[in-house]
Amino acid sequence: MKYLIIGLGNIGSEYANTRHNIGFVIADALAQEGAASFKTERYADVTKLKYKARTLICIKPNTYMNLSGKAIKYWMDKEKIPLENILVILDDIALPTGVLRLRGKGGDGGHNGLISIIENLNTVNFPRLRVGIGNDFAKGYQSDYVLGKWTKTEEEILVPKIKTAISIVKSFVSIGLSLTMTMYNKN
Numbered sequence: 001m002k003y004l005i006i007g008l009g010n011i012g013s014e015y016a017n018t019r020h021n022i023g024f025v026i027a028d029a030l031a032q033e034g035a036a037s038f039k040t041e042r043y044a045d046v047t048k049l050k051y052k053a054r055t056l057i058c059i060k061p062n063t064y065m066n067l068s069g070k071a072i073k074y075w076m077d078k079e080k081i082p083l084e085n086i087l088v089i090l091d092d093i094a095l096p097t098g099v100l101r102l103r104g105k106g107g108d109g110g111h112n113g114l115i116s117i118i119e120n121l122n123t124v125n126f127p128r129l130r131v132g133i134g135n136d137f138a139k140g141y142q143s144d145y146v147l148g149k150w151t152k153t154e155e156e157i158l159v160p161k162i163k164t165a166i167s168i169v170k171s172f173v174s175i176g177l178s179l180t181m182t183m184y185n186k187n
Helices: 019-033 065-079 112-121 142-146 152-175 177-184
Strands: 002-007 039-041 044-051 054-061 086-092 100-103 128-132
Touching: 002 019, 002 065, 002 152, 019 044, 019 054, 019 086, 019 128, 019 142, 019 152, 044 065, 044 152, 054 065, 054 152, 065 086, 065 112, 086 112, 086 152, 100 152, 100 177, 128 152, 152 177
Parallel strands: 002 054, 002 086, 086 128
Antiparallel strands: 039 044, 044 054, 100 128
């Protein structure tokens, strides 16, 4: 069984360690735990991992956030991965910092990455792991906030959540969306 695990973010050193790149951070941690490394391929940095007889194709789109859907569609088609076997990992300002929420479907919530994915896949019905980054910004400064660097306090909250996010990915590919949601969507 094959799964496509997608960490959303923006490429480039200026975006490293920004709130918007939490998907990249989790994808990197997952690859590191599996002793795998990313290589640049078409539309994404890609690595393959094995977990419990499953193949996880992990990608970090290099199309920038606004065109993430193009990379996901390409890799789904290339690897022949069905919609229910993808998992998009992304930041979410609607959740408090560090809160993790797994969902099987949903709207875009104004998130440019989700807008692109929904347009390219022509559906809102795909699994996603939303990572709360909070919304501590003044009206009109959302872009500055999501593209801003983590504060020390935020890092202290988020670092342990990266391990939890990896556990969620492993659970998703092992026992499925529904049971994983029951186990992890507690708070």
